[in-house]
Amino acid sequence: MPQYTIAIVGGGFAGVACARKLRRLFSPSQARLVLFAEENYMVFQPLLAEVAGSSIQPEVAATPLRVALPQVECRREKVLAVDLPGQSLTFESFDGSTKNLRYDHVVVACGSGVNLSAVPGMADHAFPFRTVADAVALRTQISNQLEQAAVCDEPGKRRYLLTFAVIGGGFSGVEVAGEINDLLRESHKYYPTIDPSEAEVILIHSRDQLLPEVSSPLRDFTKRKMEENGVKIVLNQRVKLVTAEGVKLSDGTFFNAATTVGTVGTAPHPFVERMKADKEGGRLKTKADMSLEDYGNAWAIGDCALVMNAFDNQPAQPTGQLAEREGKQCAANIAAKLAGRRTKPFYFKPLGMLCAIGGHNAVAEIMGFKLSGFLTWWMWRTVYLMKLPSFSRKVKVALDWTWELVFGRDITGVKIDRANRIVDAYFPSGAFVFKKGDPATDFYVVEKGEVEVLRQLEEGKEPEVVAVFGPGDFFGEMALVEERPRNASVRARVDTEVTVIGKGMFARMSKILAPLSQQISAAIRKRTTLRQKFPQSTAILKQADLTEIVEPLPSQPLSENSPFIAAVAQFQRDKADFFCVVDDKAQLSGVLTRTDLLNAAESLATFPPEQRASLKVRDFMTRNPLWVSAGESALLVAEMMRERSLKRLPVVYGLEDRRIAGYIRLESLMHMVLQKLPGNSASDTK
Numbered sequence: 001m002p003q004y005t006i007a008i009v010g011g012g013f014a015g016v017a018c019a020r021k022l023r024r025l026f027s028p029s030q031a032r033l034v035l036f037a038e039e040n041y042m043v044f045q046p047l048l049a050e051v052a053g054s055s056i057q058p059e060v061a062a063t064p065l066r067v068a069l070p071q072v073e074c075r076r077e078k079v080l081a082v083d084l085p086g087q088s089l090t091f092e093s094f095d096g097s098t099k100n101l102r103y104d105h106v107v108v109a110c111g112s113g114v115n116l117s118a119v120p121g122m123a124d125h126a127f128p129f130r131t132v133a134d135a136v137a138l139r140t141q142i143s144n145q146l147e148q149a150a151v152c153d154e155p156g157k158r159r160y161l162l163t164f165a166v167i168g169g170g171f172s173g174v175e176v177a178g179e180i181n182d183l184l185r186e187s188h189k190y191y192p193t194i195d196p197s198e199a200e201v202i203l204i205h206s207r208d209q210l211l212p213e214v215s216s217p218l219r220d221f222t223k224r225k226m227e228e229n230g231v232k233i234v235l236n237q238r239v240k241l242v243t244a245e246g247v248k249l250s251d252g253t254f255f256n257a258a259t260t261v262g263t264v265g266t267a268p269h270p271f272v273e274r275m276k277a278d279k280e281g282g283r284l285k286t287k288a289d290m291s292l293e294d295y296g297n298a299w300a301i302g303d304c305a306l307v308m309n310a311f312d313n314q315p316a317q318p319t320g321q322l323a324e325r326e327g328k329q330c331a332a333n334i335a336a337k338l339a340g341r342r343t344k345p346f347y348f349k350p351l352g353m354l355c356a357i358g359g360h361n362a363v364a365e366i367m368g369f370k371l372s373g374f375l376t377w378w379m380w381r382t383v384y385l386m387k388l389p390s391f392s393r394k395v396k397v398a399l400d401w402t403w404e405l406v407f408g409r410d411i412t413g414v415k416i417d418r419a420n421r422i423v424d425a426y427f428p429s430g431a432f433v434f435k436k437g438d439p440a441t442d443f444y445v446v447e448k449g450e451v452e453v454l455r456q457l458e459e460g461k462e463p464e465v466v467a468v469f470g471p472g473d474f475f476g477e478m479a480l481v482e483e484r485p486r487n488a489s490v491r492a493r494v495d496t497e498v499t500v501i502g503k504g505m506f507a508r509m510s511k512i513l514a515p516l517s518q519q520i521s522a523a524i525r526k527r528t529t530l531r532q533k534f535p536q537s538t539a540i541l542k543q544a545d546l547t548e549i550v551e552p553l554p555s556q557p558l559s560e561n562s563p564f565i566a567a568v569a570q571f572q573r574d575k576a577d578f579f580c581v582v583d584d585k586a587q588l589s590g591v592l593t594r595t596d597l598l599n600a601a602e603s604l605a606t607f608p609p610e611q612r613a614s615l616k617v618r619d620f621m622t623r624n625p626l627w628v629s630a631g632e633s634a635l636l637v638a639e640m641m642r643e644r645s646l647k648r649l650p651v652v653y654g655l656e657d658r659r660i661a662g663y664i665r666l667e668s669l670m671h672m673v674l675q676k677l678p679g680n681s682a683s684d685t686k
């Protein structure tokens, strides 16, 4: 029975280095070493760009933990919590149950988290770049774009397909931009229909120079070399928005790009966030020897920890190099503690920085020397080869690199099944979800916001808005069911979030869920009948002047902050069917209907009487109701009312100006159509 149990949370640079050193310091009979990680391999992140650029095979950037750490108990299980005073951790076992492990010492080395919402739209439309799966997905995307562009006859679309925007000019941004660029240019010989000038990689960075970690002359070298190799570098610009069609910068420039890669957005790790310990900037604050304040047997190392480096009295940078050194010294400090010796503060003189920038070039600052160019790139490869944690991986990487130098990059794109995905997507106001002629690949459900359907009603005329869908509505079903390309475009009317369901998943769900398939059939019937069966009504509605039937609101709008009790009294007094509700800028923000009153009546009983008076209209109103703007067509109003079985629709002044201009009743709309039908006169219809 071992004397001690030492638990390590994390199998990255820090955790692996710590476990290795501990195993050297303690025999298995002295200490049981348990290492938890969410994957059964250690990711060697510096090689991920090479995976994306098809220089090496994905598996060589990942070393199995059991290979790297013989005689360490490696558990691919997620640690949920650490009870520091109770000296135990809770983890989610493989069978789904929750288990505990008592420890003598615990090392937290879980790395950092990701915050893709740092840039609006990045989580939905950009490729993240942190894991092996991310690198493989990007590699497949590059291959898909090349394949699509090779058979595309439209020069504009070809250029769009071959444009890649990379957000962030730090190490990973520079490396991945360089690799994508190299792959695009070196693959050219296999794609004779593509003109190399059609492909472009745009690297966008918020500061005035790339690579803040190296000195200024090397940053200039990096920019110059990358530009010579064809990468477009945009400095001093923040990406404000990522859409399915590209990126928008802080100065308003929009770059059309079919692929965006996000290398920014580090966040505190959720596991660390849950820990009851001192933190700074989301990292665990440690004492000089890397132990946690108040707990001599709990340690934090790597990206999740804020460790002071006694070499320069500065916080150690979150890099692989520092994480590894912290891991080694933490192991030595644990051994010292168990032996009753003094621990040492973390001290490490950084060896330098190395970064590959593409085109067989790299920059480096090593022991004060500044190096750049081809030989530095060779050194970059040699250093990382030596640093790989297992001999078999070293051999594999060396073989892959030799293969690439002799035979070129591997352009195989592993087919990834998008048909069965369910993902969220964000579309800012004005962005297209899909365009007429696009292949039908997905079904959509609106979560927040609104989209409008644009259809060309007459040959040679501009497409018109023929329908609007809001929260809970779905669209995109017709082309999927009829197995044809899109015959209309759909565009976000305001900032909109949708759930995207791949066509395979859609087919399965509508087959097994009878209510869904009934709803879809009903929607298809509803959405096609008016135009097909009643072409005359359609023509009348198209030409009608909407202002003819806009009426003033029957009652003054309510403010969303007015007391709910007063609103109920007003309902009673005005004998109203509904009230429009406005926000503090007098813009339409909701409606309060009789159904809302009924729902409120049920929930009011659950509030103590003294709280009821403080309830506001906003607590019960229907938010984001459908509306139409004064400039839109009566055909759109008819479609919206039919789709949702609405009897009235608020009218606002404009798409941007949502002050209320009045409302339209279904009866007025029908009256107008009947009056204008040939053969009918006003008196016939009265």
Ligand SMILES: Cc1cc2nc3c(=O)[nH]c(=O)nc-3n(C[C@H](O)[C@H](O)[C@H](O)COP(=O)(O)OP(=O)(O)OC[C@H]3O[C@@H](n4cnc5c(N)ncnc54)[C@H](O)[C@@H]3O)c2cc1C
Binding pocket: 009, 010, 011, 012, 013, 014, 015, 036, 037, 038, 039, 042, 045, 046, 048, 049, 077, 078, 079, 080, 109, 110, 111, 112, 129, 130, 171, 172, 271, 301, 302, 303, 304, 318, 319, 320, 321, 322, 323, 354
């Ligand atoms: C694309 C890219 C390129 C990079 N290039 C370089 C470079 O060239 N040079 C350099 O020095 N640095 C580089 N870095 C930074 C470097 O990778 C990190 O600083 C380093 O990985 C940090 O090591 P770590 O052990 O703290 O965390 P990580 O390597 O992130 O490992 C975290 C570990 O914790 C595990 N874990 C997390 N939560 C739990 C949980 N709840 N339960 C169990 N296990 C858990 C994970 O499974 C993982 O094993 C790069 C990073 C990226 C993303």
